[in-house]
Amino acid sequence: MQYSKNVDILSRVSVSIDIARICTMFMIATGHFMQLKGFYTHFTDGAGYPFQPDDFQNFVKSLSSQTWVVDKYYLMLNFSYWSLNFTFFALSGLSLWLSCRVKNTFTLGSYFTGRFFGVYLGYAIAATTAFLAAITLLGHTPGQHDINYLLLGVARARETYFYNDTLWFMAVLFVLYLIYPAVPLLYSKLGTISIVAAWALCIYFFGWKDALARESFLPIAFTFFMTGILASEMIYVLRQFLDRHQPALTIVLAALTICAMYGLHQTLYIGIEVKERFEYSTHAAGMLCFVFFISAGMLLPMLKSNMLRLAGTATYTVYLFHYMLVRLFNNNQTIHDILATAAGVAPWPFQESIFAASAALFALFMAAAILYGKYFLTPLTKFLRSCLDREIVLRKQ
Numbered sequence: 001m002q003y004s005k006n007v008d009i010l011s012r013v014s015v016s017i018d019i020a021r022i023c024t025m026f027m028i029a030t031g032h033f034m035q036l037k038g039f040y041t042h043f044t045d046g047a048g049y050p051f052q053p054d055d056f057q058n059f060v061k062s063l064s065s066q067t068w069v070v071d072k073y074y075l076m077l078n079f080s081y082w083s084l085n086f087t088f089f090a091l092s093g094l095s096l097w098l099s100c101r102v103k104n105t106f107t108l109g110s111y112f113t114g115r116f117f118g119v120y121l122g123y124a125i126a127a128t129t130a131f132l133a134a135i136t137l138l139g140h141t142p143g144q145h146d147i148n149y150l151l152l153g154v155a156r157a158r159e160t161y162f163y164n165d166t167l168w169f170m171a172v173l174f175v176l177y178l179i180y181p182a183v184p185l186l187y188s189k190l191g192t193i194s195i196v197a198a199w200a201l202c203i204y205f206f207g208w209k210d211a212l213a214r215e216s217f218l219p220i221a222f223t224f225f226m227t228g229i230l231a232s233e234m235i236y237v238l239r240q241f242l243d244r245h246q247p248a249l250t251i252v253l254a255a256l257t258i259c260a261m262y263g264l265h266q267t268l269y270i271g272i273e274v275k276e277r278f279e280y281s282t283h284a285a286g287m288l289c290f291v292f293f294i295s296a297g298m299l300l301p302m303l304k305s306n307m308l309r310l311a312g313t314a315t316y317t318v319y320l321f322h323y324m325l326v327r328l329f330n331n332n333q334t335i336h337d338i339l340a341t342a343a344g345v346a347p348w349p350f351q352e353s354i355f356a357a358s359a360a361l362f363a364l365f366m367a368a369a370i371l372y373g374k375y376f377l378t379p380l381t382k383f384l385r386s387c388l389d390r391e392i393v394l395r396k397q
């Protein structure tokens with residue numbers, strides 16, 4: 001592991017992206033952990049999870065039952081876990097465009113090849129696994145076209161909802177990846193102004209005007225995606241200035257982190273308390289989390305390690321598989337009994353702190369995802385890539 005106090009801004013952003021991915025995935029996965037039978041109620045004196053706007057009293061009981069301060073803030077943030085999907089869209093745009101600007105070139109063929117091996121291959125394996133698990137372990141009777149729909153990314157339709165409905169996220173991401181090549185194309189003609197204009201149009205039509213946003217989730221997702229791209233462009237354009245003024249940059253990042261924390265507290269606790277209803281601005285929460293994770297990540301000491309990069313990459317695998325395992329725990333009695341028995345012998349503080357228990361469970365998922373990537377997905381990807389230009393000679397008749 002390498003440590004440095006004074007490093008270039010792009011390296012700091014690269015590390016903060018990995019940290020942000022881990023933090024974002026932690027909130028999404030542990031949000032779903034709350035749906036594990038007996039998990040949430042064990043740490044909240046039996047209070048039910050606040051799913052609906054009228055569940056305000058459950059929200060208050062859950063927070064007041066926590067004796068550890070870290071658990072109170074963790075639950076407050078965890079209640080907004082669905083908003084973190086927006087954070088991931090912004091992180092995707094930030095990461096994609098930063099990579100493109102550093103290379104200063106864009107090749108459509110290599111881009112789509114990278115999307116296939118880096119995104120779709122893992123998705124296809126997860127979708128097929130969910131399909132087989134639902135049939136063999138949960139006794140589900142599949143429809144005639146279910147596996148076709150799953151492989152096409154239709155993960156939240158009536159026919160495929162049972163398998164792993166959280167895979168809907170990938171269907172949206174696939175569309176964003178199809179649109180993305182237009183960004184470098186426009187940039188090659190107009191430069192930075194093209195990104196600023198595209199972002200402004202998104203804000204105008206999908207924010208202020210609210211056109212289409214009420215009819216489809218995709219416009220809002222694309223707005224967050226473009227926000228990440230715009231942030232990446234601004235950082236790259238100002239990189240030399242920021243490198244020369246790192247003490248001032250640290251102060252700005254600290255201010256952004258504090259403001260984002262305050263905004264989250266106002267949005268997720270004070271706002272709900274005033275309304276006396278469990279409801280909040282999910283778009284604001286997603287954007288505040290994006291700012292908080294990136295700015296806080298850039299404030300941390302510069303830690304470069306292969307493990308951090310592996311963990312950042314493994315978050316994608318955790319996203320694909322974690323909810324399927326939640327479903328298996330809740331619906332397969334054998335799996336439920338085995339895991340519940342293992343959880344029952346967990347030492348302190350995992351029996352007392354919902355944050356500690358969530359973090360431990362997430363760490364297990366991350367460890368499994370890292371091993372899966374290193375010993376299965378990466379070798380499979382290397383093999384398939386080696387076959388790209390391999391000529392197959394057909395047998396003579």
